[in-house]
Amino acid sequence: MLSSLIPNVIEYFPEMLTALRETLVMVAVSGLFSAVIGIPIGVALVVTSEGHIMANKAVYSVLSKIINILRSIPFVILIAAIPGFTRMIVGTTIGVKGAIVPLVVACIPYVARQIEIALVKVDMGVVEAYQSMGFSPMQIIFKVILVEGRKDIVLAVTVSIIGLIGYSAITGTVGGGGLGDFAIRYGYQYFKTDIMVVTIIIIVAIVYIIQGIGDLIYRKLSH
Amino acid sequence: MISLKNISKTFHTKDKEVKALDNINLEVAEGDIFGVIGYSGAGKSTLIRIINLLERPDSGTVTVNGIDLLGIDDRQLREVRSHIGMIFQQFNLMNSIDVYKNIAAPLKNRKLHPKEINQKVEELLSLVGLSDKKHAYPTQLSGGQKQRVAIARALSSDPRILLCDEATSALDPNTTQSILRLLKEIHDKLGITIVIITHQMEVVKSICNRVAVMENGKIVEQGDIVDVFTNPQSGIGREFVSQAIGSESVEKYFGKFRGAIYKLSFFGEVTHEPVLSYIATEYKITVNILFGNIETLHDTVVGSLLVELLGADENIAAALDYYKSLNTKVEVIKNAQQPYSERH
Numbered sequence: 001m002l003s004s005l006i007p008n009v010i011e012y013f014p015e016m017l018t019a020l021r022e023t024l025v026m027v028a029v030s031g032l033f034s035a036v037i038g039i040p041i042g043v044a045l046v047v048t049s050e051g052h053i054m055a056n057k058a059v060y061s062v063l064s065k066i067i068n069i070l071r072s073i074p075f076v077i078l079i080a081a082i083p084g085f086t087r088m089i090v091g092t093t094i095g096v097k098g099a100i101v102p103l104v105v106a107c108i109p110y111v112a113r114q115i116e117i118a119l120v121k122v123d124m125g126v127v128e129a130y131q132s133m134g135f136s137p138m139q140i141i142f143k144v145i146l147v148e149g150r151k152d153i154v155l156a157v158t159v160s161i162i163g164l165i166g167y168s169a170i171t172g173t174v175g176g177g178g179l180g181d182f183a184i185r186y187g188y189q190y191f192k193t194d195i196m197v198v199t200i201i202i203i204v205a206i207v208y209i210i211q212g213i214g215d216l217i218y219r220k221l222s223h
Numbered sequence: 224m225i226s227l228k229n230i231s232k233t234f235h236t237k238d239k240e241v242k243a244l245d246n247i248n249l250e251v252a253e254g255d256i257f258g259v260i261g262y263s264g265a266g267k268s269t270l271i272r273i274i275n276l277l278e279r280p281d282s283g284t285v286t287v288n289g290i291d292l293l294g295i296d297d298r299q300l301r302e303v304r305s306h307i308g309m310i311f312q313q314f315n316l317m318n319s320i321d322v323y324k325n326i327a328a329p330l331k332n333r334k335l336h337p338k339e340i341n342q343k344v345e346e347l348l349s350l351v352g353l354s355d356k357k358h359a360y361p362t363q364l365s366g367g368q369k370q371r372v373a374i375a376r377a378l379s380s381d382p383r384i385l386l387c388d389e390a391t392s393a394l395d396p397n398t399t400q401s402i403l404r405l406l407k408e409i410h411d412k413l414g415i416t417i418v419i420i421t422h423q424m425e426v427v428k429s430i431c432n433r434v435a436v437m438e439n440g441k442i443v444e445q446g447d448i449v450d451v452f453t454n455p456q457s458g459i460g461r462e463f464v465s466q467a468i469g470s471e472s473v474e475k476y477f478g479k480f481r482g483a484i485y486k487l488s489f490f491g492e493v494t495h496e497p498v499l500s501y502i503a504t505e506y507k508i509t510v511n512i513l514f515g516n517i518e519t520l521h522d523t524v525v526g527s528l529l530v531e532l533l534g535a536d537e538n539i540a541a542a543l544d545y546y547k548s549l550n551t552k553v554e555v556i557k558n559a560q561q562p563y564s565e566r567h
Contacts (some may be wrong), residue, residue, distance in 0.1 A: 129315035129373075132275055133329045134305030136297075142294065143328065148319050223318060223360035 008192040012182075016195075019182035020202065022096050026168045026178055030100045031161045034107035036162070039153070041067075041108065042115025043141060049120070053127060053137045067109040075106050075167055079174055099176030103167055111160045118152035119145055151221035158214025162207050168202070179203055224416050225251040225274055225384065230283035232269055243269040244280065245440040251433075252434055253383075255519075256410055256417045258427035258448070261437030267420045270386050270437070274418065275307045276300060284327035288383065302366075305333070308415075310378030312389035314369040316361040316376070322348075323357045326375045333380070347375035350412075351405060374405065378413075385409070387419040391426055403429045424467030428452060432521045436460045449523050453488040453552050468516045468527050482531040483539070483559040484513065488552040489526040498549065499530070502542040508534035529556065 003010050041063060046067040047053050048060040073081070079102045086101040122145050130144045146153070169180025179199055187196030230247040232239050243266040251257045261267045272278040273285060276292050290303055314323050326347055326453035330340045348354045351371040351421040361369055371389060377385060386509065387406070391399040407430045410417055419426060427434050436459055442459040455461045465471045478485055489498070494517055499510050511531035516526050532539050543553050 073436055123313075123315065125311060125315040128277060128384050129309065129311060129376075130328075132277060132304055132307070132309040132386075133332070133377075134301035134303075135329075135332060136301060139332060141330065144317065148317055150319065221319065223321075223362055 006194040006198060007196045008186065008195050010193075012155055012195065013187060015186075016182060016199070019177065019179045019199075021176040022176075023165070023168055023180070023206075026096055026099050026171070026176070027161060027164045028102060030103035030168075031105060031157075031164055033100070033104045033166070034111045034155055034160065035222055037104070038108040038111025039115050039157075041112040042156075043119065043145070045112060045116040046119040046122075046145070047137065047141060051124075053131065053140055063112075070105070070109040071113070075102070075170055076174070078102055078106055079171060081205055094175040096177050099178070100169035101163060103171060105165055107160060107164055110163060111156065114156035114160055115153060118156045119149040122148045143177065151218050154217045154221065158211060161210050165203065165207060165210075224253040224255075224288060225249070225272065225418065226284075226286040227270075228284045228286075230270075230273055230280045230285070232266075232273070232278065232280045242440050244273070247273075247283070247440075247442055249435060249442065249445070251416060251418055253416055254410075254414060255433055256407070256419065256431045258419045258421065258431035258434040259437060260421055260424060260427050260434060261459075262422055265437040266295045266440040267422075267437050268388055271301045271386050271418060271420045274386055274512070275309065276383075277305050305329070305380050306382050307384045307386060308374075308380065308382035309386040310370065310373045310377050310390045312392045312485075314361070314366070314393075316369055316372055317372065318361050321358050321360050322353065322364070324374050325361065325372055328381055329376065329379045343379060344375075347378055350378070350409070351375045365398070367392050367401060370394065370398075370402050371405065374402075374409070378409065383415060385415050385417045387417065387421075389420055389422070391423065392421065396425075399423075399426065400429070406430060424463045427463075428467055428518060428520050430521070436463065448520050449490070449525060452518070452520055453490075453525060453527075454554070468514075468518060470514045470516070470529055473514045473529065477557050480511075480513075480531045480557070481560045482511070482533045483555065484529060484531050484557040485543070486552075486554040486556050487526075487530065487546060488554070489528075490550060491524060493549050493551060494524050494526040496549075498546070498551075499528070502545065504544075506534065506538040506542040508532050508538055508542055 009016065011102050031141060045060065045063055048056040082102060082105060086093045086098055090097045092098045126148060127140055130140050135143065168176070168178050172178045172181025173184055179202060183196055183199035186192045187199060227247055227249040230244050232244040233242045247270060255488065257271060259267045269278055269325065273280050274287065276285065287303060287307065292300060292303060323344055326344045327340050330343055339543060351374055353368060353371050353375070356364065361372065362371065391402050394402060403426060406417060409415060419431060421427060431448050433446065434448050435442045436451070436457055437443065438459045442456065444451060444460050451460060452464055453486050455464045465474060499512070502508050503510050513531060514529035516527045518527070532542065535537060546553055
């Protein structure tokens with residue numbers, strides 16, 4: 001019965017699994033790098049902003065401008081604009097490896113802004129209370145801001161990962177592989193509608209699962 | 224213990240300058256419970272934040288425990304701060320961790336042994352009466368309980384000074400009193416010096432031994448609580464006092480009385496004597512009581528009476544002399560509208 005309903009999906013099932021694996025690898029690896037680099041930048045944005053514990057107009061405005069510029073470049077153009085950089089880092093511009101570099105470059109500023117938005121919510125009164133107890137700026141970042149903001153960091157990272165799934169589909173069209181590439185090639189170019197539909201369902205499912213995990217952790221951390 | 228000299232601070236906003244503190248001089252002695260009272264915008268919050276340099280003054284000197292805070296580096300300042308506790312109007316607890324961890328955080332930061340931390344936190348919890356709330360989260364607590372946690376947290380570093388920035392302003396009257404009792408208890412038990420910023424005279428008169436009144440960035444008067452309370456020198460000081468004793472509402476109607484109105488302040492033993500009926504019979508004076516109140520200020524009982532005295536001028540003068548001989552403060556609030564002889 002399945003073979004009559006989604007014949008092409010069954011025929012190309014191994015390819016689909018490969019594409020799924022590629023997408024998961026792209027999202028996981030670039031998500032990890034984006035978080036590791038983007039979170040500290042987001043923290044830096046918050047603490048250097050006006051009136052905060054390490055207020056520094058120059059640092060804040062430079063960081064903020066770089067982020068704005070990177071975020072205003074459409075992702076397809078970004079991929080096409082930095083192949084030299086991509087090759088320098090991973091040695092190739094195609095495949096999963098070649099996709100990860102532009103994904104990370106695009107996602108870092110996104111994560112940084114999301115983290116900034118999450119952490120400005122941390123009450124300055126609380127920060128001040130710990131300053132009054134003699135906490136150093138670093139102690140305030142690690143023991144107060146990141147602890148108080150952790151549930152919002154979880155949401156920010158969740159949103160960023162979901163954004164990455166969308167971006168990862170775009171890299172597919174320029175040789176990155178993954179579910180996006182699979183859906184475009186078989187579903188769109190070969191008019192195999194069942195492949196298109198099933199791929200979309202899989203992507204929606206992934207998004208739901210990631211959002212669900214994010215919400216679950218958020219609730220666990222909320223009191 | 225705390226000495227502020229010639230402190231000025233101006234805030235610059237886009238289109239104007241606000242002089243928050245204007246040449247402030249303040250001395251807080253060891254063991255004081257020092258109240259600073261003023262309306263919002265008077266600069267008192269800036270003032271208390273100057274004491275631990277959360278706010279840096281434009282000019283002047285800040286000396287705490289003999290250390291010139293403006294002359295030391297950040298690291299030394301943090302060391303000084305760790306021995307000055309502070310509590311706030313909005314409590315400023317970390318909502319993501321429980322009560323125990325909130326109180327333990329500053330102890331952990333000092334790298335104490337976990338056993339020591341545990342013992343200390345238990346002690347503090349029992350001091351503030353929250354032993355049963357150890358594992359509750361701040362959002363599960365009432366305002367008064369949150370402030371108790373904040374007090375425990377502030378005391379965890381064994382500070383010699385506790386700064387209270389409008390610590391009871393977000394609390395209802397009963398809770399305010401219970402927090403004030405706790406502060407007094409801590410003061411008596413630990414000998415800690417307390418500075419309280421407030422707009423409620425209620426707070427000052429309950430526990431402070433000394434008070435400064437602030438208006439427009441200036442200290443308009445300061446001194447012993449009993450002196451300021453019974454004999455306020457500044458307009459705003461008088462306002463706070465009449466609000467506190469509750470005479471404010473009758474003062475509006477003073478114009479309607481034809482006789483002279485006096486404020487009599489009695490201290491200590493005299494408050495127990497029937498001094499009004501004595502002058503009524505002895506000097507043949509008709510006493511019209513407009514307002515009466517007995518307060519306990521710090522450790523002194525103070526009685527306040529607003530009276531209209533009707534009688535012969537020389538009798539009234541004699542009665543007032545009698546009061547003065549009893550160590551009673553006499554203040555003329557309003558003179559008689561016409562001499563006694565013309566009225567009869």
